[in-house]
Amino acid sequence: MTNAQNERKQRTEFNKLQKRLRRNVGKAIEDYNMIEEGDKVMVCLSGGKDSYTMLDILMGLQKSAPISFELVAVNMDQKQPGFPEHVLPEYLEKLGVPFHIVEKDTYSVVKEIVPEGKTTCGLCSRLRRGTLYGFAESIGANKIALGHHRDDIIETLFLNMFYGGKLKAMPPKLLSDDKKHVLIRPLSYCKEKDIQAFADAREFPIIPCNLCGSQENMQRQNIKMMLAQWEKEQPGRSEHIFSAIANVAPSQLADRALFDFETLQEKQDKGHLAPRLDVVQLFDPVAS
Numbered sequence: 265m266t267n268a269q270n271e272r273k274q275r276t277e278f279n280k281l282q283k284r285l286r287r288n289v290g291k292a293i294e295d296y297n298m299i300e301e302g303d304k305v306m307v308c309l310s311g312g313k314d315s316y317t318m319l320d321i322l323m324g325l326q327k328s329a330p331i332s333f334e335l336v337a338v339n340m341d342q343k344q345p346g347f348p349e350h351v352l353p354e355y356l357e358k359l360g361v362p363f364h365i366v367e368k369d370t371y372s373v374v375k376e377i378v379p380e381g382k383t384t385c386g387l388c389s390r391l392r393r394g395t396l397y398g399f400a401e402s403i404g405a406n407k408i409a410l411g412h413h414r415d416d417i418i419e420t421l422f423l424n425m426f427y428g429g430k431l432k433a434m435p436p437k438l439l440s441d442d443k444k445h446v447l448i449r450p451l452s453y454c455k456e457k458d459i460q461a462f463a464d465a466r467e468f469p470i471i472p473c474n475l476c477g478s479q480e481n482m483q484r485q486n487i488k489m490m491l492a493q494w495e496k497e498q499p500g501r502s503e504h505i506f507s508a509i510a511n512v513a514p515s516q517l518a519d520r521a522l523f524d525f526e527t528l529q530e531k532q533d534k535g536h537l538a539p540r541l542d543v544v545q546l547f548d549p550v551a552s
Contacts, residue, residue, distance in 0.1 A: 278465050282324075285462055288453040289321045296437040298448040299407065303333040305448075306405035308396060309363075311339065311352055311471030313463035314411035318451055320466065322409065323361060337363040338399060340392055343371045351469050364403070368395045397445050412449045415456040418505050419487045427483055431517065433509050 265273075293299050307322060309315045319337055326335060339352045349365075356363040373391060400408050412434055421433040436452040439445075451459065463470070494501045514523045 281458060281462055281465070285317065285321055285454055285458055286324060289318075289450045290325060292436055292450055292453045293325075293448075296448070296452075298437055298450060299329075299331070299333050301331040301333070303407050304403075304405045305333060305335050305407045305409050306396075306400045306403065307335055307337045307409045308411065309337045309339045309352065309356075310411070310473070311469075312411070312473060313459055313468065313470060314413055314451060314456075316466070316468040316470070317454075317459045317462050318409060318411045319359075319361070320462075322450060323359075335361060336403065336405060337361050338366060338396065339363070340366045340368060340395060342392065343367070343369040345371075348471060351471055355469050364399070366395060366399050368392075397440065397442075400445060406446065408445055408447045410447055410449050411451055413451040413454045413456050413459055414506055415488075415491075415502070417449075417452060417509065418491065418502060419484055421505070421509060422487045422490070423483060426487070431519075 299305060305322070307315070307319050309319060319335070322335055326333065337356055341347060341349060353363070353365060368391075396408065417434045417436075421431075424430040424432040434449065434452075436449050438447040440447065491502060491505075517523070520526075
């Protein structure tokens with residue numbers, strides 16, 4: 265194969281990949297009504313492959329969408345030692361998208377609270393989330409876009425099952441506990457391998473997430489390896505798992521707070537079974 269033929273093949277493969285990602289993001293936005301006319305969407309940019317891809321795809325959809333909405337990129341500089349402060353501003357300036365860099369020294373707080381050798385990711389994430397919520401409100405953003413993809417959602421399901429005793433995952437759309445913020449995950453239908461291939465092709469200036477020196481989350485890595493092995497043994501299994509997350513039958517589980525088992529006989533006599541109406545439904549896309 266000549267160089268010219270190889271370049272044409274690579275362009276064709278990239279175009280297919282880009283179309284697939286745009287189609288999946290567009291479908292997720294439509295299915296969960298993530299973005300509406302006049303929305304101001306704060307795109308949380310970490311410097312990783314997922315958030316770069318999310319911003320890229322959303323900017324492309326913004327140009328062709330039948331509705332008008334704003335995008336503003338926001339990165340939080342948490343003052344980790346060695347954080348390359350120039351990378352994101354330079355990239356975003358070239359991109360031409362409105363952006364803000366929020367400086368908040370959560371690194372010192374995390375290091376002070378978390379014992380040496382313990383993972384810092386949980387506390388770091390909570391501190392970052394609180395700061396970003398407040399900043400979204402200050403700039404008038406009514407939607408907050410996060411870069412979690414389909415694999416993140418599936419992994420979280422098993423993490424909660426195996427280590428937390430809960431049947432719970434990441435919803436594509438979420439109303440925060442304080443009812444002030446709507447979080448959206450436009451990459452919910454996108455596979456991590458597609459995102460990785462897209463990021464490689466686009467040559468995003470990736471910033472590693474291990475600057476703080478925290479240990480890798482071994483529980484998540486174990487889940488990731490388990491799912492990879494399952495997929496190798498039975499291709500398509502992850503597709504079925506994700507479909508199950510969006511196709512829940514509460515009466516076939518055992519949560520007494522979710523389903524009215526106490527009056528089950530009465531409901532049968534009336535010819536129907538119904539879940540309680542006074543509780544949040546499992547995997548409700550807008551429930552916190």
